Amino acid sequence: METPGGLKSAREMGLIGCTRCGRVWPDGTPRCGRCGHKLRSRDPKSIQKVWAWWLVGLICYVPANVYPMLQTRTLVFTQENTIVGGAVELANHGSYAIALVILVASVLIPVSKFGVVALLALSVRHRARLSARRRLQLYELVEYIGRWSMIDVFVVAILSSLVQLGSIVSVKPGPAALYFALSVIFTMLSAQAFDSRLIWDREAKNGASPAP
Amino acid sequence: MSQPLPASDRPAPSLDALIACPRCDAVYHVGTAPGINQRATCTRCHHVLIAPRQSAGKRIIAVALSVLFLVVAATITPFLAISTNGLSNRSSILDAALAFNSSGALLLLLSFALAALIVFIPALRAILVIYVLIPLVRNRTPWPGASRAFRLAEHLRPWSMAEVFAVGCAVALIKISALAQVDLGPAFWLFSILVVLVVVQDTLMCRYTVWKRLEG
Numbered sequence: 094m095e096t097p098g099g100l101k102s103a104r105e106m107g108l109i110g111c112t113r114c115g116r117v118w119p120d121g122t123p124r125c126g127r128c129g130h131k132l133r134s135r136d137p138k139s140i141q142k143v144w145a146w147w148l149v150g151l152i153c154y155v156p157a158n159v160y161p162m163l164q165t166r167t168l169v170f171t172q173e174n175t176i177v178g179g180a181v182e183l184a185n186h187g188s189y190a191i192a193l194v195i196l197v198a199s200v201l202i203p204v205s206k207f208g209v210v211a212l213l214a215l216s217v218r219h220r221a222r223l224s225a226r227r228r229l230q231l232y233e234l235v236e237y238i239g240r241w242s243m244i245d246v247f248v249v250a251i252l253s254s255l256v257q258l259g260s261i262v263s264v265k266p267g268p269a270a271l272y273f274a275l276s277v278i279f280t281m282l283s284a285q286a287f288d289s290r291l292i293w294d295r296e297a298k299n300g301a302s303p304a305p
Numbered sequence: 306m307s308q309p310l311p312a313s314d315r316p317a318p319s320l321d322a323l324i325a326c327p328r329c330d331a332v333y334h335v336g337t338a339p340g341i342n343q344r345a346t347c348t349r350c351h352h353v354l355i356a357p358r359q360s361a362g363k364r365i366i367a368v369a370l371s372v373l374f375l376v377v378a379a380t381i382t383p384f385l386a387i388s389t390n391g392l393s394n395r396s397s398i399l400d401a402a403l404a405f406n407s408s409g410a411l412l413l414l415l416s417f418a419l420a421a422l423i424v425f426i427p428a429l430r431a432i433l434v435i436y437v438l439i440p441l442v443r444n445r446t447p448w449p450g451a452s453r454a455f456r457l458a459e460h461l462r463p464w465s466m467a468e469v470f471a472v473g474c475a476v477a478l479i480k481i482s483a484l485a486q487v488d489l490g491p492a493f494w495l496f497s498i499l500v501v502l503v504v505v506q507d508t509l510m511c512r513y514t515v516w517k518r519l520e521g
């Protein structure tokens with residue numbers, strides 16, 4: 094594809110692009126006339142918001158792993174399982190695939206999400222080793238997989254509504270379910286607060302004239 | 306042509322004919338818009354900018370109507386039943402969502418949030434999309450508030466978690482099967498279809514085309 098004159102960002106052209114519908118407006122327009130979305134050339138508080146949600150999400154993730162997720166009561170015993178404890182027990186019973194799903198959704202995805210969002214937020218201010226496109230791919234991945242962490246919360250919900258067989262066996266949700274759900278919601282908000290256009294500004298600064 | 310040209314070299318183009326990549330802010334001149342089943346992608350970040358599809362409007366409406374029907378059906382009919390030693394219990398999707406309601410105010414809040422993620426938000430998005438698209442596919446002027454409705458539908462997209470819930474069901478089933486006999490109700494199968502439809506609904510939609518049409 095031909096690129097005569099090279100690509101320019103809306104900001105470099107003294108314009109604002111709407112992130113919801115793509116319409117371009119003169120600098121200073123407060124709201125998009127096509128879709129009504131609030132226009133900002135760049136959100137100056139974007140990174141602050143990212144870190145704020147990120148921190149709250151991380152704080153909630155601690156009790157989510159410490160407290161029990163599930164309380165199982167049977168005739169002979171009462172058992173409380175944390176997220177990791179539940180997965181280990183599943184593996185002990187031979188359900189390796191399910192244990193793996195739980196570990197990926199509840200540990201691997203959230204932990205790597207904290208890491209990636211922090212890396213993206215830092216790379217806006219500091220020099221990054223990864224190329225801009227690679228970082229955007231990471232961002233899109235995080236945006237896509239973040240919601241899948243909710244699996245374990247849904248599992249707890251299904252189990253506690255279904256497994257109610259009087260004195261034989263009954264399942265109750267533990268406090269970790271709440272913290273875990275909150276942690277997922279906060280990290281989703283953190284990723285959404287990130288203005289991905291910031292990734293490209295640093296690169297543009299090296300060549301083109303500075304933005305107004 | 307399938308790729309929009311970079312707009313930087315053009316003398317004062319009409320802003321209406323430009324499109325800014327929502328991911329990286331690169332500006333393109335739309336020029337001749339891509340034809341049916343062609344895609345215009347951002348050359349810098351590879352984000353898909355424009356991707357119109359053959360009679361997408363009608364197909365999306367059909368899918369959204371089935372989503373709506375399935376959500377209602379799957380919500381009120383029991384979707385799982387278990388039994389062991391003569392005792393049994395059955396549960397609907399709404400029961401599952403509201404499972405936390407017995408354990409305090411905060412968990413009650415979580416219950417409502419879960420019900421929203423699984424049932425209400427997918428249903429609301431379907432209604433909003435139908436409302437926006439019906440006048441468009443009939444080539445009429447959009448109904449009042451259509452752009453606000455579409456904006457809300459887009460805003461809710463990441464919070465619609467029907468398909469995540471479906472995977473949760475599968476995991477829960479295998480966990481329970483060790484404890485008791487599990488029976489799958491019709492709602493379970495309805496919900497499985499629903500998940501496929503929700504994904505289809507999102508891949509068919511060309512947001513640029515819809516916004517352009519809503520602008521008039």
Ligand SMILES: [Zn+2]
Binds near residue numbers: 112115116125126130
């Ligand atoms: Zn807009």
Ligand SMILES: [Zn+2]
Binds near residue numbers: 349
């Ligand atoms: Zn782009």
